[in-house]
Amino acid sequence: xxxxxxxxxxxxxxxxxxxxxxxxxxxxxxxxxxxxxxxxxxxxxxxxxxxxxxxxxxxxxxxxxxxxxxxxxxxxxxxxxxxxxxxxxxxxxxxxxxxxxxxxxxxxxxxxxxxxxxxxxxxxxxxxxxxxxxxxxxxxxxxxxxxxxxxxxxxxxxxxxxxxxxxxxxxxxxxxxxxxxxxxxxxxxxxxxxxxxxxxxxxxxxxxxxxxxxxxxxxxxxxxxxxxxxxxxxxxxxxxxxxxxxxxxxxxxxxxxxxxxxxxxxxxxxxxxxxxxxxxxxxxxxxxxxxxxxxx
Numbered sequence: 537x538x539x540x541x542x543x544x545x546x547x548x549x550x551x552x553x554x555x556x557x558x559x560x561x562x563x564x565x566x567x568x569x570x571x572x573x574x575x576x577x578x579x580x581x582x583x584x585x586x587x588x589x590x591x592x593x594x595x596x597x598x599x600x601x602x603x604x605x606x607x608x609x610x611x612x613x614x615x616x617x618x619x620x621x622x623x624x625x626x627x628x629x630x631x632x633x634x635x636x637x638x639x640x641x642x643x644x645x646x647x648x649x650x651x652x653x654x655x656x657x658x659x660x661x662x663x664x665x666x667x668x669x670x671x672x673x674x675x676x677x678x679x680x681x682x683x684x685x686x687x688x689x690x691x692x693x694x695x696x697x698x699x700x701x702x703x704x705x706x707x708x709x710x711x712x713x714x715x716x717x718x719x720x721x722x723x724x725x726x727x728x729x730x731x732x733x734x735x736x737x738x739x740x741x742x743x744x745x746x747x748x749x750x751x752x753x754x755x756x757x758x759x760x761x762x763x764x765x766x767x768x769x770x771x772x773x774x775x776x777x778x779x780x781x782x783x784x785x786x787x788x789x790x791x792x793x794x795x796x797x798x799x800x801x802x803x804x805x806x807x808x809x810x811x812x813x814x815x816x817x818x819x820x821x822x823x824x825x826x827x828x829x830x831x832x
Contacts, residue, residue: 539582539583539586539587540561541640542583542587543560543561543564543586543587543590544557544558544561544639545639545640546587546590546591546594546665546666546670547560547561547590547594548617548639548645549644549645549650549653549665549669550591550594550598550661550662550665551594551597551598551601552614552615552650552653552654553614553615553825554615554617554639554827554828555615555824555825555827556597560590560593560594560597561590563593564586564589564590564593565586567589568582568585568586568589584676587672587680588679588680591662591666591680592680594662595658595659595662595680595681598658598661598662599658601658608746608747609745609746609747609753610743610744610745610746610747610751610752610753611742611743611744611751611753611754611755612654612744612746613647613651613742613743613744613818613819613820613825614647614650614651614654615820615825616647616787616788616792616804616806616818616820616825616826616829617639617641617645617787617788617789617828618785618786618787618828618829619641619785619786619789641786641788641789642789643789644665644669645788645789646788646789646790646806647787647788647790647806647807647808647818648702648703648806648808648816649699650788651816651818652698652699652702653665655698656695656698657691659681659683659691660691660692660694660695660698661695662677662680662681663677663681663688663691663692663695664691664692664695664696664699666680667688667692668692668695668696673685674686674688674689674692677692704808704810704811704815705810705811707809707811709790709791711809711812712790712791712807712809713784713791715734715791715807715809715812715813715814716784716791716792716793716807716809716814717784717791718730718734719731719734719793719807719814720782720784720793722734723766723767723770723782724770724782726767726770726771728760728763728764728767731759731762731763731766731767732759732760732763734813734814735759735762735763735813735814736759736810736813736814736815737758737759738757738758738759738815739757739758739759739762739813739814739815739816739817740755740756740757740762740815740816740817741755741756741762741765741816741817741818741819742755742816742817742818742819743818743819743820743821744818744819744820744821744822744825745821745822746821746822746824746825748822748823748824749802749821749822749823750821751819751821751822752765762817773797778797778798779797779798779799780795780796780797781795781796782794782795782796783795783796785804787804787805787806787807788806790806790807791807792804792805792806792807793805793807794829800830801826801829801830802821802826803819803820803821804819804820804826804829805817805818805819805820806818806820
């Protein structure tokens with residue numbers, strides 16, 4: 537059971553979904569305990585066996601994910617995670633949940649990184665995450681992926697190129713937080729000019745409602761169009777029952793925003809900041825992806 541944290545961290549990065557990651561880890565342990573005691577004792581490394589099985593399950597799930605995503609209502613965004621100090625859950629065992637179940641937040645779980653992972657083939661994603669993030673050798677990766685070490689090296693290299701092509705120069709976290717704070721204030725004040733000044737002219741917003749919450753089905757492109765849409769949303773919120781508030785929170789290890797209605801989280805926003813402008817906004821509204829953010 538000491539391997540559980542490692543497995544949750546691995547499977548979340550491979551799948552982009554905490555719910556699916558937890559299911560995979562549960563299935564992995566079910567297979568472990570389905571073996572006889574003699575079979576388990578014959579395994580040289582329990583951690584290695586668990587990692588191999590969990591990775592293979594994820595590889596199968598990623599292979600079928602594209603078909604499932606095609607049936608998904610609107611855009612699909614990876615499940616956002618709060619900072620561990622803010623972690624709350626609607627599940628009854630939340631109060632006694634082992635802290636080891638929580639995902640370690642670093643650059644390999646920021647939303648921009650996870651979105652790029654979604655563009656990779658299942659084999660690329662698994663090879664890259666296992667080797668570059670979790671430091672498994674290509675020989676070990678090959679055994680999991682079912683390809684030669686040389687082929688796995690090529691897969692990881694291809695994935696690495698995708699990551700580099702999408703990454704902008706990093707800016708200090710404090711600077712990012714300041715830009716998100718200015719964005720929050722401009723949005724609350726319905727200041728279109730200030731919003732336009734904070735948004736890259738080619739900025740995009742992608743929303744994920746999953747058919748369970750109202751959300752724009754297609755991405756919104758252009759800083760001015762986004763600013764006007766955001767102001768419209770504030771006006772709409774003002775005409776609906778309940779008190780709507782904007783709270784600055786950590787989202788997948790980076791500064792983000794949470795929109796709450798009567799204290800309940802209804803939207804989580806992650807940002808990609810390039811220079812002094814916001815380049816991408818991902819807005820998750822699907823309530824099934826907001827479990828860690830709500831109290832039920």
